[in-house]
Amino acid sequence: MEEGSSFQRREEVEIAIVGGGLGGLALALALQERGITAHLYEKHHDLRSDTATAIGIGANGVKSLNGIRSGLSKVMEDAGTYASCLKLTLVNKKGEVRYREQTFEQGEYVSIGWKQAQLVLASYINKDLIHCSHRLVRFESSEAGVDAYFEVTDENTSSLEYIKVVRTKLLVGADGIWSVVRRTIVGDSPRYLHLVDWNAYVPNPGAKVFGGHGEHEIVLLFDEDGETRSWLVDAGDLAKTLKRSKGGLGIPGAKARALQQLDGLDGWDDIKAAIKATDETYIFERPIMDNLPIKRWSDSHRRVLLMGDAAHAQYVGPGQGARTAFEDAHQLSILLKEAFSSSEDNSIATAVKKFEELRIPRMIKMQEYAAESTALPALVPEWVSKLTMEEKQKRALECQQWVHSYPEKMLCDPDSTYWK
Numbered sequence: 301m302e303e304g305s306s307f308q309r310r311e312e313v314e315i316a317i318v319g320g321g322l323g324g325l326a327l328a329l330a331l332q333e334r335g336i337t338a339h340l341y342e343k344h345h346d347l348r349s350d351t352a353t354a355i356g357i358g359a360n361g362v363k364s365l366n367g368i369r370s371g372l373s374k375v376m377e378d379a380g381t382y383a384s385c386l387k388l389t390l391v392n393k394k395g396e397v398r399y400r401e402q403t404f405e406q407g408e409y410v411s412i413g414w415k416q417a418q419l420v421l422a423s424y425i426n427k428d429l430i431h432c433s434h435r436l437v438r439f440e441s442s443e444a445g446v447d448a449y450f451e452v453t454d455e456n457t458s459s460l461e462y463i464k465v466v467r468t469k470l471l472v473g474a475d476g477i478w479s480v481v482r483r484t485i486v487g488d489s490p491r492y493l494h495l496v497d498w499n500a501y502v503p504n505p506g507a508k509v510f511g512g513h514g515e516h517e518i519v520l521l522f523d524e525d526g527e528t529r530s531w532l533v534d535a536g537d538l539a540k541t542l543k544r545s546k547g548g549l550g551i552p553g554a555k556a557r558a559l560q561q562l563d564g565l566d567g568w569d570d571i572k573a574a575i576k577a578t579d580e581t582y583i584f585e586r587p588i589m590d591n592l593p594i595k596r597w598s599d600s601h602r603r604v605l606l607m608g609d610a611a612h613a614q615y616v617g618p619g620q621g622a623r624t625a626f627e628d629a630h631q632l633s634i635l636l637k638e639a640f641s642s643s644e645d646n647s648i649a650t651a652v653k654k655f656e657e658l659r660i661p662r663m664i665k666m667q668e669y670a671a672e673s674t675a676l677p678a679l680v681p682e683w684v685s686k687l688t689m690e691e692k693q694k695r696a697l698e699c700q701q702w703v704h705s706y707p708e709k710m711l712c713d714p715d716s717t718y719w720k
């Protein structure tokens with residue numbers, strides 16, 4: 301490291317990744333696997349402690365993980381659970397109930413705690429490349445490279461120790477939905493979808509509701525008027541067997557608010573009991589947001605690039621956020637490998653452009669579809685609302701087949717009716 305004034309230190313790295321979430325860690329690992337050194341900067345003192353959430357990783361996520369590092373999805377499966385069956389229960393306040401059920405072959409679908417998934421990814425990355433307590437505050441980009449400014453804080457006191465200026469050929473903003481990188485190059489902010497969810501990640505040894513799951517989560521999803529949109533419930537015998545899981549993000553009153561949503565609904569005794577038995581410190585309450593689709597993810601010099609939620613945060617319903625962050629990491633690492641092997645001056649900018657061409661059309665379609673699946677009238681295109689139930693089901697199935705065909709048919713599915 302090159303030292304500047306005592307308050308400012310400078311260093312130079314090939315690639316700087318902002319954010320040690322699933323996307324940033326996946327990219328750091330994918331690049332390391334391809335012989336490219338990327339340094340990762342995370343604002344927190346540790347990689348995320350607990351989100352009280354599990355991540356479901358379907359076929360596109362599984363293939364991306366194995367493209368990042370051979371056998372990675374199996375390691376995730378061993379650290380999480382293999383789900384043979386996923387049951388989704390949709391209820392509205394009138395008490396109308398719909399069930400959706402999907403079954404999976406071994407290895408097709410992995411369910412793992414968000415934190416556990418991060419720890420698996422981090423376990424393969426050279427520790428010297430992960431810098432916690434580094435908060436990106438601003439950057440300056442030119443054709444020659446980027447200077448990124450990080451506030452470095454003391455692990456114990458959180459007081460500011462010094463500013464680190466990192467000179468890099470490429471700055472990747474993997475800093476999530478509230479991305480500073482996106483705010484700087486795009487200038488927008490996340491959209492509130494008027495939905496709130498409550499999660500708890502707790503043991504579920506009976507796996508009564510979700511066949512095939514072991515440890516998992518309870519997710520309740522409501523709009524802010526209390527109209528139930530959907531329930532993603534994974535609880536079973538939880539009330540009887542509950543043990544404390546590690547961490548906790550309890551907001552005072554969160555448990556009462558979650559229970560309030562169930563008032564007047566019959567047939568949910570297991571879930572009510574499970575929530576009642578869960579210590580409030582384990583309940584994560586969050587407003588649901590997304591980022592609007594955008595047509596460019598890079599700055600004018602193509603030296604700063606967004607990925608993951610920073611680029612395409614989407615409504616959680618279809619569960620594609622982490623999977624598509626893994627797709628990003630996989631594809632970007634392939635393109636950067638080519639760029640670093642090339643003697644051309646602008647090979648990195650070329651890789652960034654190719655990445656955008658490959659990823660943005662796919663993600664716009666997926667973000668719009670996710671937004672539409674909130675069923676909020678303003679987010680459902682008129683032509684979609686006019687489809688018959690049969691047509692809607694065909695469209696949903698075709699979407700899933702297209703998304704799961706990754707890495708084939710990246711941009712669209714020419715064989716489908718709705719995803720051409």
Ligand SMILES: Cc1cc2nc3c(=O)[nH]c(=O)nc-3n(C[C@H](O)[C@H](O)[C@H](O)COP(=O)(O)OP(=O)(O)OC[C@H]3O[C@@H](n4cnc5c(N)ncnc54)[C@H](O)[C@@H]3O)c2cc1C
Binds near residue numbers: 322341
């Ligand atoms: C309830 C819920 C359920 C979900 N279920 C699924 C699912 O089943 N399947 C699925 O695929 N996806 C799911 N997702 C979505 C998935 O969790 C996200 O899409 C994914 O975590 C995005 O990863 P990311 O790395 O882009 O962002 P994040 O995970 O948000 O990581 C961003 C990181 O950047 C750091 N950071 C932010 N600002 C700065 C800064 N200025 N300087 C340095 N570091 C910074 C943050 O601290 C954080 O560590 C779910 C999400 C939620 C909320």
